[in-house]
Amino acid sequence: MSTMKYPAFTMPESNARPMSERCDSNLTRLLAADEFVVTGELGPPKGHDAEEVRKKARMLLGSVDAANVTDNQAAVVRMSSIAAGLIMMNEGVEPIIQMTCRDRNRLAMQADLLGAYALGIRNLLCLSGDHQSHGNHPGAKNVHDLDSMQFLRMVSDMREEGKFQCGEEISGGGLQLLVGGAANPFADPAEWRPYRLAKKGIAGADFVQTQLVYDMECFREYMKRVVDMGVAEQVKIIVGVGPLKSAGMAKFMRDRIPGMTVPDATIERMAGAVAGIDTEKKAERSAAWKAEGIKICIEQIQEMREIEGIAGVHIMAIEWEEAVKPIAEAAGLLPRPIMEV
């Protein structure tokens, strides 16, 4: 914790067009109408089987308004987010394509965005990207031609001014993409985090999705700062939640994942879920943990709905996509509204 005081900050007035005019995606329409949105996440396979993507997409269908398709997440090579996004779209789930600054320079980014747009993709999440030293090609050269803030600015300019980053005009006009970024309320310096979210809004983010939130007390504090700065009026804030699978997973996330906080009370609750179940009965213990994880997640969503400045939840259940529907259902978020143009 820094001993120095951060200066007061208020979001500068925005001259952005109304949300509804920026893009024609379902997610945009729901955000523009101030619906409490639900997004999900789909991790593409470490292979080329389209059926794997379809299967996961079908699990999310009807439970989310749109779903992120990760881009070489954790710096592990997987099917391209744009290709997997198109497969998912054909199953009826609207994609939010993730793209990192790690793997592409500004030429590749813009070329791929033109292609994605031509294929009908309308939502984009701009990320720095996990460092390749954590992934399966640690000897790779990283790019970082732009950082995530500059990436947001570039895409926002591609939409609003119809221009490439170099200033030349895009033939056919601007890309009407909904542009988002990521926010981690729990990374350090803690005082900086609301400012970083504000800065993403200034750079051009229409929405942000946060890192997984388990620590509600810290998160409330963060949201209060964000709302006081006037950020939530300009940037739609979608909060990351996710069901824990076991007490071990909760501990792992607390101790090993950078920028992640899991309160001890949550870990104790997960541990308590298997009280009285013999350690040999693995399937029974796993079921008890999963049920408790889902329950905690549902309670969290209900609490989130009461916090000022929150536009929706991003339910992250990677490799456990079937959990999304029961969570959304029990949290009273189903059926999802469809807003036609």
Added chain:
Amino acid sequence: MIVAEQKPLNEIKSMLKGCKKVLAVGCGTCVTVCFAGGRQEVGVLSASLRMSTDLDGDVVNVDEAIVQRQCEAEYNAPLEAGLDEYDAILSLGCGVGVQSLAQQFPEKRVLPALNTKFMGYPAEHGVWEERCQGCGNCVLHLTGGICPVSRCAKSLFNGPCGGSQAGICEVDATTECAWHLICENQLKLGLFDEMMEVQPAKDWSSARDGGHRRIIREDVRIPDEEKA
């Protein structure tokens, strides 16, 4: 200064395969200061090579030399006279030194004994840290005197990423988060407002991305007719 470290002995030995006699040439500037290629390191490496190749039964004779600045031709010139007897030059200079020797003595093989690592700063005795990547367009005035190009694993320009934890970079538990330090410095200097300015996309054409770099200073150049 330029910071380098010696290659593993076995790698150097494999480069020397087929050589009977080599000249190990150290450099008296950067690599002396970082204990990688000064007089002492030339002595130790040469002795190690002699003993090790002798044990292997295929001895390489290693003579020792040092020049004050291997990256400048005039310091290397005195080496020329005795070069005929050597099969190769083993340079303990930085990458610039190795190339200077190779350019100057094109008939000789010049082999690198060091890996040149970075432009750095001696953080403590025996510890060197990277400080500059020579991107050709300095931004230190915007970043509290701390370089985000060389010291942030993602070369970010707009503040610490979500992987900064307790002042440490997510990439390596022993590396300070450069942007955490920049934040603190900007606050100390009363310049935090600058952190909220979105820094535009960097023009990397001044870095190696723009192609091989060269500086021509006409004001200090010697006209052709005056060159002896």
